[in-house]
Amino acid sequence: MSYAHPRHCILPPHMIEAIRLRGDAGLRKMADGIEQDGQRFRAARCELMPPAATRRTQPVAARARIKPERKVYDAQQRRRLPGKLVRAEGDARSSDADVDRAYDGAGATFKLFLNVYQRHSLDGEGMPLVSSVHYGKSYNNAFWDGEQMVYGDGDGILFRSFTRSLSVIAHELSHGVVQFSGGLVYRDQSGALSESFADVFGVLTLQYRRKQAAHEADWLVGKGLLGPDVRGAALRSLKAPGTAYDDAVLGKDPQPFHMDDFVYTSSDNGGVHINSGIPNHAFYLLAQNLCGNAWERAGHIWYDTLQSIDNPHASFADWADRTLELARERFGAGSTEAIQTRRSWKLVGIAV
Known part of the structure; x- marks a missing residue:
């Protein structure tokens, strides 16, 4: 295919x-x-x-x-x-x-x-x-x-x-x-996962360069990009989806952080840039609850999921299930990593 x-x-x-x-x-x-x-x-x-x-x-x-x-x-x-x-x-x-x-x-x-x-x-x-x-x-x-x-x-x-x-x-x-890792079909939830992966590793690159622990980072994508008179901090926030900007011209950040507010739309390939806020926030919660450097344990779980999911049409639930499987395989079934992975998804409305 x-x-x-x-x-x-x-x-x-x-x-x-x-x-x-x-x-x-x-x-x-x-x-x-x-x-x-x-x-x-x-x-x-x-x-x-x-x-x-x-x-x-x-x-x-x-x-x-x-x-x-x-x-x-x-x-x-x-x-x-x-x-x-x-x-x-x-x-x-x-x-x-x-x-x-x-x-x-x-x-x-x-x-x-x-x-x-x-x-x-x-x-x-x-x-x-x-x-x-x-x-x-x-x-x-x-x-x-x-x-x-x-x-x-x-x-x-x-x-x-x-x-x-x-x-x-x-x-x-x-x-x-x-x-180059198998790809995710750029539509609906799989497309939102593609956008989310890019957001996650965008902020991880910045944190890695700055040597910032999870609790020290601002978790913003595009900070410093908005013009001098634009009301906003960035394009997106993993910490608080929906709060990155609220401007007279750009409008208000529409990202949800919970499945209760999932946006059903035919535009933007099914809302790939909007609903990505949900897995974004799940990653943020995991990184915060694990403490330390987000690119280490949390980052490995997310990266390994992309490498192994073998489903280009993956839903949020599919991705969440695979992250929990990998957390258990890498760190142990009763590990803090596995427990917090499950908890992070639950907090955004996805049961695993």
């Missing part, structure tokens, strides 16, 4: 629609442009992914000798990719902050997956990490297109440069990990 992979954007459709409905003429034109660009990319990215079984990888050894292979291009405010190569692996820092943030963010994501989960790049086989910055003019988005990362500069009103947030960079790159 094969699945076409979509272009994964950090800005969710409901936010773009809010801009279209509430913004002035210039913002409406911008929102229309983002949507048209998305349609163009979806039409272009028509190749199919290989079956899941062929894409599972084995953990790597001798991690100290493994280095990333990064390339950062300047799209020069055009919409042709990749653009002009401006920094390759090992090159000195440039005079362009966006170039260096894209380079450093790719490296931080690479380090988390290699050092903690023994994964050699996104595909497990040393895939080069290619990024393009300065995509389009004042482009309000960042995305993983199945092969590389792309960053807009933002318009300076609603959004700043999309390289400013490591959690955004790592979120998008984590979609590549999902893509």
Whole structure:
């Protein structure tokens, strides 16, 4: 069975629609442009992914000798990719902050997956990490297109440069990990799990880089990305889904944290960017209750679940069941890890 992979954007459709409905003429034109660009990319990215079984990888050894292979291009405010190569692996820092943030963010994501989960790049086989910055003019988005990362500069009103947030960079790159780990069909609950995995490992990359324990972190995706006059802290919050922003133009964060508030919708591929708040919050609760570093015990349970679930249409309940199985296998049936895994899912309305 094969699945076409979509272009994964950090800005969710409901936010773009809010801009279209509430913004002035210039913002409406911008929102229309983002949507048209998305349609163009979806039409272009028509190749199919290989079956899941062929894409599972084995953990790597001798991690100290493994280095990333990064390339950062300047799209020069055009919409042709990749653009002009401006920094390759090992090159000195440039005079362009966006170039260096894209380079450093790719490296931080690479380090988390290699050092903690023994994964050699996104595909497990040393895939080069290619990024393009300065995509389009004042482009309000960042995305993983199945092969590389792309960053807009933002318009300076609603959004700043999309390289400013490591959690955004790592979120998008984590979609590549999902893509090369069997994949999750990008619709309904399985699509929300894909978005949630990317959110989880986006914040874990930031915490790992900062050496923050779970209780020290803010658990925000996209902090520092919103414009100076936007009312909000970030794009999403794993700690408190539904509270990341409440703005006259962007609207209010619609994410639920409990199955009682699950949103049934035909838009956004069945609400993949909305209902991801539920598994997001389950992970946050697990990490908090286990204490210590979230990328360790909680992160291993989530990462191993992606590697072993073997169900591209997995529901939240399927994912929850597998996390509990793995917690028991890794730590013991009566372990704190297993007990807290079950408890965390129960607190978001999913019985395991």
